[in-house]
Amino acid sequence: xxxxGGSGIGAGIAEILADRxxxxxxxxRTRERLEEVASRLTSQGGRVxxxxxxxxxxxxxxxxxxxxxxxxxxxxxxxxxxxxxETIGPITQTDTAAWKRTVDLNxxxxxxxxxxxxxxxxxxxxxxxxxxxxxxxxxxxxxxGAYGVTKSAVDHLVALxxxxxxxxxxRVNGIRPGLIxxxxxxxxxxxxxxxxxxxxxxxxxRVGDVADxxxxxAFLLGDESSWITGQVINVDGGQMLRRGPDFGSMLEPLxxxxxxxxxxxx
Numbered sequence: 589x590x591x592x593g594g595s596g597i598g599a600g601i602a603e604i605l606a607d608r609x610x611x612x613x614x615x616x617r618t619r620e621r622l623e624e625v626a627s628r629l630t631s632q633g634g635r636v637x638x639x640x641x642x643x644x645x646x647x648x649x650x651x652x653x654x655x656x657x658x659x660x661x662x663x664x665x666x667x668x669x670x671x672x673x674e675t676i677g678p679i680t681q682t683d684t685a686a687w688k689r690t691v692d693l694n695x696x697x698x699x700x701x702x703x704x705x706x707x708x709x710x711x712x713x714x715x716x717x718x719x720x721x722x723x724x725x726x727x728x729x730x731x732x733g734a735y736g737v738t739k740s741a742v743d744h745l746v747a748l749x750x751x752x753x754x755x756x757x758x759r760v761n762g763i764r765p766g767l768i769x770x771x772x773x774x775x776x777x778x779x780x781x782x783x784x785x786x787x788x789x790x791x792x793x794r795v796g797d798v799a800d801x802x803x804x805x806a807f808l809l810g811d812e813s814s815w816i817t818g819q820v821i822n823v824d825g826g827q828m829l830r831r832g833p834d835f836g837s838m839l840e841p842l843x844x845x846x847x848x849x850x851x852x853x854x
Contacts, residue, residue: 589613589656589663591643591701592670594621596770597720600798601667601805606634608806613637613656616670643670643697646704653704662712665809666705668698669720671742672772675733676835677843680850687734694738695745702749706758714757716809719746720801721764723824727832731839731848739764743820750818759817761808766824767833768796781837789833791826 590605592598593614602614606629614636616622622638629636637659641648657663671694674686698719709715723729724736725743742762749760767773767786777783777795787793800823807813808821822828840848 589615589639589653589665589705590667590669591615591641591652591697592668592720594618594625596772597765597768597798597801598667598669599625601669601802602636603629603632603634604799604802604806605809606636607632610665611635611637611660613639613652613659615639615641615643615652615656617642643668643701644692646700649697649700650704653701653708657708663705663708663715664712665716665718666701666709667718667720667805667809668701668705668742670697670701671720671739673733673735673738675735677731677733677839678847678850679733680852681843681847682733690734691738694735695741698742698745702745702760706749706753706760709758710753710756715759716813717749717753717758717760718805718808719760719762720805721746721762721820723764723766723822723827724832725764725820726822726828729832729835731835731843732832746820747818754817759808759813761813761817762820763801763804763808764820764822764824764828765801766790766796766822766827768798768801770798775838776833779838782833782835785834785837786827789827789830790824791829794825796823796825 594616626636639655641652722739725739746762
């Protein structure tokens with residue numbers, strides 16, 4: 589089961605898993621996106637099912653896990669990829685409602701997916717859970733709002749889940765992508781100053797592809813990683829060795845130089 593499977597990294601992970609023979613259930617909020625991905629992967633010989641669910645709704649997550657189990661006959665692995673952010677800008681000007689929605693999506697959504705996915709994995713005698721985190725969890729991304737904070741919570745949830753579920757044969761790991769080429773990061777790639785800042789901050793100076801994340805996810809789901817748990821692995825071209833990006837060129841026109849250092853004038 590792959591949440592957030594209708595686009596971006598989630599769709600890329602689903603494609604690699606389907607190519608390797610897995611029966612994949614992709615989960616997301618928008619049926620049209622899910623069906624588009626499923627149709628494409630099915631035409632390539634994959635076995636892909638669609639389940640519409642909002643991961644912030646626990647009952648819908650439980651239903652998605654049940655559907656994925658039924659589709660495959662059992663549940664062997666879960667990828668919690670659904671996530672995002674509704675906040676950006678200085679902490680002092682954070683939209684509180686947007687902050688709460690981001691916490692709900694990234695933290696609660698991942699927790700619900702682990703809670704119900706792990707129940708089925710334990711019933712089946714074991715399996716693997718992979719959470720998609722972010723380099724923003726380990727390296728500060730100024731003015732990124734709730735995103736890095738919530739992804740840090742995901743990292744701790746990985747450690748907690750691995751520690752608790754190991755005796756039942758369930759492995760829990762995470763992946764921290766860096767800058768990955770998706771529709772979501774198109775504004776970053778189109779900003780010459782910001783994209784150059786990413787380049788100089790990354791030892792391997794190229795933009796990542798969804799397949800870079802998907803190949804690691806497939807490894808962590810498979811038997812080759814059977815003695816790996818509680819790990820959060822960066823797929824970021826080495827950016828974690830340096831620093832997070834400087835979004836000043838994009839955000840200073842919106843908030844002003846003083847605003848970026850926390851000044852509030854009203």
